[in-house]
Structures are given as structure tokens and as C-alpha cells.
Amino acid sequence: xxxxxxxxxKKAAAFRDERDWSQFHNPKDLAISISLEAAExxxxxxxxxxxxxxxxxxxxxxIKEELADVLMYCLLLGDRLDLDIPEIIxxxxxxxxxxxxxxxxxxxxDKYTAYLANKEKGRAL
Ligand SMILES: [Mg+2]
Numbered sequence: 293x294x295x296x297x298x299x300x301x302k303k304a305a306a307f308r309d310e311r312d313w314s315q316f317h318n319p320k321d322l323a324i325s326i327s328l329e330a331a332e333x334x335x336x337x338x339x340x341x342x343x344x345x346x347x348x349x350x351x352x353x354x355i356k357e358e359l360a361d362v363l364m365y366c367l368l369l370g371d372r373l374d375l376d377i378p379e380i381i382x383x384x385x386x387x388x389x390x391x392x393x394x395x396x397x398x399x400x401x402d403k404y405t406a407y408l409a410n411k412e413k414g415r416a417l
Contacts, residue, residue, distance in 0.1 A: 297377045301367040308368060322369040329361035 295303070308314055336354045337344070346352045370377045391404035400406075 297367070301371050301377070304364050304367045305371050317368055317372055319369060319372055322365055322372060325365045326362055326369065329358055329365055333358035333362060 294300075308317060333355065336351060336358065346355050367377065369375075370380075391407070393407060396407045396410060397404075
């Protein structure tokens, strides 16, 4: 599947450092950049009506570019804060498993609070 997250982070950091951009990469501006690039990803679908798929080569090419921008800023924020990206993803997956128990969330798109409400109801009964 390509380079590991750590290898890609090194490459993104090298790109940044070759340009002396580290001085601009504070956590606030990196978080803003993640959100702005995510908005560019959304823009691809703006005004597309019922079209929800990446069904053309042109659209898929744009998605690849914006998704790469989002992911690179995520890696750079992780680097800036000295976070272990695989570790924080694993930790969040474990947390989400508890928030979205398979027996309650299977095939549903409810927010986890719906399952908490079910749990509370169960206690009250
Ligand atoms: Mg972009």
C-alpha cells in the first residue's frame, strides 16, 4: 500500500523544512488548514444534486488531490505536536468501539448519543 504513516510524515516534514515553513506551522494554523482543505474536498460535491459518487475520472482526480492535502496537514499537525498517529488512531478506534457497540449500531447511522440514551433507558427499566 505504499509508505508507512511514519515515512510519509518524514517526507511531508522534509518538504516543509526545505522551504523553511515550519515557522508557520503552529497547531492553530495547521488545524485551520485541515479544515480548509476538507472544505475544498466538499466543494467537489457542491451543487451536485443527487450525485453522491466519485463517478468520473475528473472528479476522482480532484478528490485525490484534496484528500492528499487534508492528510498531509494531518500528518504535519501530528508531527508538530509529536503525536504517534497510528497510536492515536488505535486509541480512538477503541473508544469508538465502546461508543458504537456492534449490537446496537449495526447498519444504523445514529450518533452515539442514541445508544447512550438506550443504555439509560435500560437502566431505568
Ligand atoms: Mg487543496
